[in-house]
Amino acid sequence: MATDLRVFYHHVYEYQKGIRNLILTTEKAEYKDAIKERLEKEKIAYKIDDVNGKNINVYFGAEECVDVVKTLNPNLTRLTAEEDFILGILLGYDRVKQCARYMRIKNGDLKIGKHVG
Numbered sequence: 001m002a003t004d005l006r007v008f009y010h011h012v013y014e015y016q017k018g019i020r021n022l023i024l025t026t027e028k029a030e031y032k033d034a035i036k037e038r039l040e041k042e043k044i045a046y047k048i049d050d051v052n053g054k055n056i057n058v059y060f061g062a063e064e065c066v067d068v069v070k071t072l073n074p075n076l077t078r079l080t081a082e083e084d085f086i087l088g089i090l091l092g093y094d095r096v097k098q099c100a101r102y103m104r105i106k107n108g109d110l111k112i113g114k115h116v117g
Contacts, residue, residue, distance in 0.1 A: 005031055008038075008058070015044065015061050022061035022069070022090045029056050049074040065090050077113030081105040084112055 008031075011023040027035060032048060039046045039060055046060035047069050057076070059069045068090060072083045079087065081102055088098040104110035 004028060005034065008035060011060075012038065012042065012044070016042070020061065020092055022059065022065040022092070024087075024091055025058050026051065026055050027058055029054055032056055079112050081112075 005027065008025055008027055011020075011025050014020050015023055029050065035056075035058055036046070036048070044060050045063040045066040046058060047066055048059075049057045051057055057074075059066060068086065072087060073079050076087075084105060085098055085102040088101065089095065101110065105112060
């Protein structure tokens with residue numbers, strides 16, 4: 001299990017060191033309880049969404065950021081252009097690239113869920 005969750009553990013480290021305010025990681029659903037236990041032990045706010053029965057999306061970090069994530073559609077392929085923009089900014093993506101992505105979505109040149117980044 002430790003090997004399977006090494007990316008998750010690294011993200012916890014990054015959050016605790018102040019490198020990022022919000023993290024999104026996709027993990028195997030079988031590790032949901034272990035992930036919840038670790039985040040609760042560290043007193044880190046989180047939200048977990050089922051992806052497909054096999055995987056989960058785990059958002060965690062500053063409570064203020066997680067609270068915003070809780071207002072977004074849990075299905076990432078169904079986010080509005082505005083939700084996609086907000087999530088990208090919260091995750092620390094390049095602001096100019098997020099603005100360009102937002103405009104491509106709004107103009108119909110990009111469909112959410114069909115392109116990453």
